[in-house]
Amino acid sequence: MFTVCCGLMMTTPCMAQDVNIEFYTPNIVHVVKGKPTKTLVITAKPENVKTVRKGNTWMSSELTVKQDVNGSLTFLTAAGKVLLREKNGDVMKARQTFLLDKDEPIYGLGTIQNGKMNRRGEHKRMEQSNLEDFQNVLQSVKGWGIYWDNYSPTQFDDDVDGMTFASEVGEGIDYYFMYGGSADGVIALMRHLTGDVPMFPLWTYGFWQSKERYKTAAETESVVDRYRELQVPLDGIIQDWQYWGSNYLWNAMDFLSEDFTDGPQMIKNVHAKHAHFMISIWASFGPQTQQFRELSEKGLLLPIETWPQSGLSHIWPPRMDYPSGVKVYDAFSPVARAIYWKYLKTLYNYGTDAWWMDSTDPDFFNPRESDYEHKVTGGTWRSLRNAFPLETVRGIYQSQRKDYPNSSKRVFIMTRSSYAGQQHYGSNMWSGDVASSWDMLRKQVPAGLSFSLTGNPNFNTDIGGFFCNAYNTKGPGSAPQNPQYQELYVRWMQYGLFAPVFRSHGADAPREIWQFGKKGEPVYDAIEKMIRLRYRLIPYLYSTAWQVTSQNGSYMRPLFSDFVDDKKVWEMTDELMFGQSILATPIVNPLYTEEQIIKEDAMTGWDRNNVKMKEIKNEDVDWSQTKTVTKYLPQGTDWYDFWTNERRKGGQFVAIQTTLDRVPMFVRTGSILPLGPEMQYVGEKSWDSLELRVYPGSDGSFVLYEDEGDSYNYEKGVYSTITFQWNDKMRTLTIGARQGSYPGMLQKRQFIIVLPDGQHQTISYEGKELQVNL
Known part of the structure; x- marks a missing residue:
């Protein structure tokens, strides 16, 4: 932990509060100004991170933190790319402002019911309620994230003055800056700090x-x-x-x-x-x-x-x-x-x-x-x-x-x-x-x-x-x-x-x-x-x-x-x-x-005295009609229509024919999609004859996971995995050797391999590696 005062080593009193900087990992920095929060959330302990200090700059293998003469911090990648800057903060009001890039989207905070993803321009008093819940976790499209560690109602604002967290109670500013490089990376770092996700039954x-x-x-x-x-x-x-x-x-x-x-x-x-x-x-x-x-x-x-x-x-x-x-x-x-x-x-x-x-x-x-x-x-x-x-x-x-x-x-x-x-x-x-x-x-x-x-x-x-x-x-x-x-x-x-x-x-x-x-x-x-x-x-x-x-x-x-x-x-x-x-x-x-x-x-809603809408009779609606909707297919891959197997290019809006009983859904090329049998309840039928849909167009892989279905024995390694790999150039599906075991595990099974053009093969599998040419 480093303690600095206004970025200057001074013997005279300093107007700003001390800033405590602690690297939890090479890409997580804990920042405290004033009195820290007695955390209820963070379960991780700081690692022994190798850091280098040069004046008012601290560097790990992944992050650089600089402090200016006013005490504000700037977070940069190890290569020197600016990720986020502090502006002004008020320790006694538990308030901190940050500066974002002009068109930088930010995401998260919780289940805000306003229909938006991007939190730019948001003004929200964050207090738990029936319809909205808040986690004080925010991330940027640039791959950084912040967890603001304060449990009192907190005002979040983003406007021309910057992005601000201001909590109603607190004797200090306490937050964690994370650089994961991507949305998944930030999520992984947040779970590192607060705990992983146990399996549900x-x-x-x-x-x-x-x-x-x-x-x-x-x-x-x-x-x-x-x-x-x-x-x-x-x-x-x-x-x-x-x-x-x-x-x-x-x-x-x-x-x-x-x-x-x-x-x-x-x-x-x-x-x-x-x-x-x-x-x-x-x-x-x-x-x-x-x-x-x-x-x-x-x-x-x-x-x-x-x-x-x-x-x-x-x-x-x-x-x-x-x-x-x-x-x-x-x-x-x-x-x-x-x-x-x-x-x-x-x-x-x-x-x-x-x-x-x-x-x-x-x-x-x-x-x-x-x-x-x-x-x-x-x-x-x-x-x-x-x-x-x-x-x-x-x-x-x-x-x-x-x-x-x-x-x-x-x-x-x-x-x-x-x-x-x-x-x-x-x-x-x-x-x-x-x-x-x-x-x-x-x-x-x-x-x-x-x-x-x-x-x-x-x-x-x-x-x-x-x-x-x-x-x-x-x-x-x-x-x-x-x-x-x-x-x-x-x-x-x-x-x-x-x-x-x-x-x-x-x-x-x-x-x-x-x-x-x-x-x-x-x-x-x-x-x-x-x-x-x-x-x-x-x-x-x-x-x-x-x-x-x-x-x-x-x-x-x-x-x-x-x-x-x-x-x-x-x-x-x-x-x-x-x-x-x-x-x-x-x-x-x-x-x-x-x-x-x-x-x-x-x-x-409990009043139940709403003005009723105009009634439409069943005979006035023709559910059999085919309708058209327009959806966007992200660029960077081709997409197969789940229902028709039609292949479409990514990076475009497409018109889709649909009906009442069909939700538009697509599968990216390179995907291997396992489908189970129809059943009345989980466990009624075993997975001894899974359909494997393979979607050519790029290489891909999938790991099929199985365990007892309940209990925490998986935490002791009691589970099995089978890795499927698709080589698009060779048009080869490799079914890997089964790894691990659990009580009741299937020793023999079939995989019905299906391609979008209708080709299919049935393969018997007993746990050893197989290659299938398609």
Whole structure:
């Protein structure tokens, strides 16, 4: 660590604060001015980095840091290319301004719901909420990134004066500058600082069904029964809130409602149907719960106003003359986290497979100054506010792994909020109670990509949007029979196909597939087609998951991650790479019905008194029509249409013929895409006869990853990989020798190799290297 004062070695007092510069790695620099943050996020320790100091310049093998006479820093590559400059900072206000190049795009910060990718010109107060979540991680198209280590609400501004972080609490400036050279490089460095991404269970990549809410155990179980009866694939069912009874028993973490007296048996029955069970838990407790009493006795409850505001759950708007008394717990306290887990183990021991952690922002209504100044463990509510989701999620992950070290269950948490580093604690974030509208669907694409760029790869969204009340033109719950909603839902599902978690959920109307019609009808068939395609893609998706864990990859990738030299993609918000091979170009505008403006947010959606849209009758919509959309194919490679196998040049906009049941998607040349069998649930059929689609045009490779599907044995090396390599000039596919093993591993299998021109060969494989000429 180096301490300098204004860049001058002086004996007289200096007006600027000392600057502490510490190289964590050759390409990560920790900068502190004033008092450092007591970090909750950084888990890495500084390496013994070889550095050279020349006056007010510090050099590693990858980075150079210079300080000018005013104390401001400039970050450069080892070759001397300027990456980023500080301008002015204010230590006592925890404020720092940086200077960017004039046309330099910057990305990240979190799930900002404004439809943009580039954060230039952004002015945003970053405080966790239902619909927007912030990680304080930013990166540039030039390959540098910043993590601003401060947990209080923070103002981000970019304007003519520069790019500024200004936090509400802090006695210093504390940030990490990272130079990764690319988007993937920055993500890798952020995970180096904060933790890698553990594997999720294989079954989590199947289809999930949920709604607000299944009101009885029998109803929850019946949904699984119906999917099995219809032979539509399903792997997860979610039980939302109020299985505990009244709001005064809020989040009691047990089946106390008279409609769920057979809750534990329900879970067993769900398992018997080859499905998995996730349950809603919250960061708050009702006054009649055991948790509330124990936490209250220890002073570990917050005085903030939170959801639900009224104790009367059946009345809306809330009756404030019957306050719920529900309070948020102090997740910053290890004692409080231990109490939380002690009671949650009841549900775990019933057989619960996964946690739906709602309101981890948490909901914070009508904030008062005294609320922000309330003392919590380690600081005040204001000083630690944004790290709340990290601490509550981390508490469950660490406790479950500690108490069940030999469990066959990997931790899987779905949470409504996230902070930097949360990728390390078994969590996937969804984007909150988004409204059902085309505008909101369009915003989900850049929101998910922006979240991924902060190092958190696991994102999903309520397919169809949470609030669909405006589409209930024929009465409550009728939206699935409204053509306007049907088209929106299908296109949202086609976008959801490319998320790590594929999950249908919402209020105001049920979303199960049979609500939209029956087999043989176009809307039903379009939904079923996407669910079936998802299951065929699972070998590709699970192998991508291994790349996320082992190589710091991402599922949802903005186009500039792979095609940074193509400036047309720098601000593209309606396309993404799904893993390394698939270009996803979801349709985010209506083609069969009219778009109407719908304005709802996380609170107004509950009012359910919207002005309804003009009704369109089913007979007025011809779903059989073929439509045309225009999409962009990035330059630097050719692309194959996934559906037609037509090859197209990159670097151009192309017109695509599409139908309701087809999402435009392309595969880059050199790709090797493994497709699994159709199945009703993950594990129903083995991968003993995988289809390998090979896309000629350039060399390529793919690593097929397999393990037991659950447990943490993979951390001990209990897994196998098979590397496929395509030599385009020789038109040879090399199937490498299998590496590693795990219990239950297939010893013999077939690969059905398919080319875009229809050629195919079936190859028997027993683990030894093979070469196939095509």
